[in-house]
Amino acid sequence: MQGTLTIFRREFSAYFNSPIAYIFIIAFLVFNGGMVMNGFFLTGTADLRGFFGMLPFFLILFIPAVSMRLWAEDKRLGTFELLMTLPLRTREVMLGKYLAAYCFYLVALLGTLPLPVMVAQLGNPDGGAMASGYLGAALLGALYLAIGTFTSGLMRDQISAVILGIVACFLVFIVGEQWVAATIDGWLPGAGSFLRRYLGLAEHYESLLRGMITLGDLVYFVGLSGVFLTLNTLWLEGRKY
Amino acid sequence: MIEVRGVSKSFGTMVALDAVSFSLARGEILGFLGPNGAGKSTTMKIVTTFLAPDAGTVTVDGIDVLTEPLAVRGRIGYLPENVPLYLDMNVQEYLTFVGRARGLAGARLKDRLEWCVEACGLVTEYRKPIGELSKGYRQRTGLAQALVHDPDILILDEPTSGLDPLQILGIRELIKSLAGSKTIIFSTHILQEVSPVTDRVVIINEGRIIADGRVGDLRRSAMGSNRVYVGLRGDAAAAAAALRGLDGVASVDTLPGGGNPRFEVRGPFSGDLVAAVETLARDARWQLTELHEAPYSLEDTFIALTRRAHAAAGAPPEVA
Numbered sequence: 001m002q003g004t005l006t007i008f009r010r011e012f013s014a015y016f017n018s019p020i021a022y023i024f025i026i027a028f029l030v031f032n033g034g035m036v037m038n039g040f041f042l043t044g045t046a047d048l049r050g051f052f053g054m055l056p057f058f059l060i061l062f063i064p065a066v067s068m069r070l071w072a073e074d075k076r077l078g079t080f081e082l083l084m085t086l087p088l089r090t091r092e093v094m095l096g097k098y099l100a101a102y103c104f105y106l107v108a109l110l111g112t113l114p115l116p117v118m119v120a121q122l123g124n125p126d127g128g129a130m131a132s133g134y135l136g137a138a139l140l141g142a143l144y145l146a147i148g149t150f151t152s153g154l155m156r157d158q159i160s161a162v163i164l165g166i167v168a169c170f171l172v173f174i175v176g177e178q179w180v181a182a183t184i185d186g187w188l189p190g191a192g193s194f195l196r197r198y199l200g201l202a203e204h205y206e207s208l209l210r211g212m213i214t215l216g217d218l219v220y221f222v223g224l225s226g227v228f229l230t231l232n233t234l235w236l237e238g239r240k241y
Numbered sequence: 242m243i244e245v246r247g248v249s250k251s252f253g254t255m256v257a258l259d260a261v262s263f264s265l266a267r268g269e270i271l272g273f274l275g276p277n278g279a280g281k282s283t284t285m286k287i288v289t290t291f292l293a294p295d296a297g298t299v300t301v302d303g304i305d306v307l308t309e310p311l312a313v314r315g316r317i318g319y320l321p322e323n324v325p326l327y328l329d330m331n332v333q334e335y336l337t338f339v340g341r342a343r344g345l346a347g348a349r350l351k352d353r354l355e356w357c358v359e360a361c362g363l364v365t366e367y368r369k370p371i372g373e374l375s376k377g378y379r380q381r382t383g384l385a386q387a388l389v390h391d392p393d394i395l396i397l398d399e400p401t402s403g404l405d406p407l408q409i410l411g412i413r414e415l416i417k418s419l420a421g422s423k424t425i426i427f428s429t430h431i432l433q434e435v436s437p438v439t440d441r442v443v444i445i446n447e448g449r450i451i452a453d454g455r456v457g458d459l460r461r462s463a464m465g466s467n468r469v470y471v472g473l474r475g476d477a478a479a480a481a482a483a484l485r486g487l488d489g490v491a492s493v494d495t496l497p498g499g500g501n502p503r504f505e506v507r508g509p510f511s512g513d514l515v516a517a518v519e520t521l522a523r524d525a526r527w528q529l530t531e532l533h534e535a536p537y538s539l540e541d542t543f544i545a546l547t548r549r550a551h552a553a554a555g556a557p558p559e560v561a
Contacts, residue, residue: 002341006338006342007342009338010327010330010338014327017330077327078321078326079325081286082319082386084290085319086314086342086343087311087314087315087343088342240290240291240292241293241295
């Protein structure tokens with residue numbers, strides 16, 4: 001636990017030690033704010049469905065860019081060897097890194113809070129739906145980030161890590177889409193529906209946007225994130241052999 | 242303290258280590274020698290638990306590196322070949338990070354940081370970003386990192402590589418000052434680095450240990466005979482014949498060069514060859530211009546050992 005905290009501190013401050021953090025946060029806010037405003041007055045409803053609806057696409061690009069450095073940079077600097085010879089378990093180090101990147105994402109997400117405040121001023125929004133939307137955004141980020149952490153562990157080079165991360169996040173997103181599931185079902189009956197239900201994120205995320213928080217959806221996000229983080233740990237430990 | 246038994250390691254089809262064994266007692270300093278790519282770093286990575294051996298066992302302080310890697314890591318201070326530094330941190334932040342990750346806190350952490358910074362000569366650079374430090378100071382920061390938790394065992398992979406002579410001297414002094422209290426393995430491909438620090442060496446080549454022992458013993462066993470240079474004023478042929486007649490002399494070669502004749506006399510290590518030549522010269526009334534033992538350098542020893550290892554393996558000797 002102490003070890004995880006030490007790694008967390010180092011990794012979290014590493015984001016803010018360089019201009020990258022500020023560039024990322026500004027890009028995140030400008031893009032999201034801009035896109036929300038783009039459709040907000042056209043639809044004329046006091047909610048944030050536009051914002052939350054777009055988030056899965058935007059985060060496919062944003063999150064792997066946040067996570068790409070987590071392991072790939074250590075491998076390039078040689079500090080990977082330091083981390084793996086500290087008296088810490090691989091999963092403690094992994095968790096410290098993951099939580100640092102996650103907190104960084106939450107900081108960016110907190111930056112969007114003026115949006116619900118604005119919506120509340122302009123109309124009479126469904127506060128519960130917005131809250132569960134934010135919960136969905138937090139869970140979505142956790143899942144993408146677990147995938148990005150995993151792909152960063154596979155690579156030595158940050159560019160490869162970010163591209164692989166984008167592809168992997170996109171796959172998890174796309175298998176949740178109805179038409180993709182139907183197409184796969186056409187080739188191999190049942191396979192598409194199975195993937196959509198257990199791997200794809202669309203269904204789980206959309207039910208959170210509608211304001212429904214079910215145990216199944218929570219288990220999906222937390223469980224699948226856990227799977228990728230476990231794979232990450234196993235991969236890094238397996239490298240020894 | 243450190244026991245390496247029959248350790249093998251391959252990367253794909255490349256055999257990096259082939260049944261490597263050696264051991265090290267508490268408080269000993271071991272110079273780990275070998276050309277680049279011989280397997281020095283791989284061995285160190287296995288001892289520090291960064292890599293796992295394919296076969297064989299390694300124990301550190303009696304603890305197996307495979308079954309209890311965390312306990313082993315806690316006892317070791319490790320400086321990898323590529324000094325692992327976070328360039329965005331300053332020296333203080335970096336050493337604090339490593340100290341905390343190694344379980345230090347509070348006054349103990351503070352004491353250790355002060356000691357390391359003093360011992361490694363980092364006082365003036367303490368608040369500078371590591372990215373702005375010179376190669377020598379980066380190396381020292383890496384060394385400070387390995388010492389921060391006051392480990393019993395130090396494993397230093399090429400600690401002096403890329404440093405200027407003065408910096409090399411500094412690192413050497415530091416290693417010497419730790420002698421006795423710590424068990425140290427340091428690797429180098431520069432043979433002269435070893436003698437000032439320790440006389441216990443292990444020589445590795447192409448993944449195999451080709452020699453293990455004291456530098457002096459290795460010289461004797463590798464070279465077979467002692468070597469004495471003799472120069473004198475007088476008749477070369479007569480002198481050579483007289484030298485050949487000395488007890489135990491294996492060969493007398495005339496050294497090239499004008500002027501007075503010079504000879505290289507080879508004989509056994511036992512018995513004093515120099516004294517024998519001296520007596521001979523006095524009796525024969527030669528005027529000696531030169532008489533001294535020419536100890537084999539570690540290079541000669543290393544080349545002879547490598548050739549012998551090749552011959553034993555049935556491979557043609559490499560031109561060294």
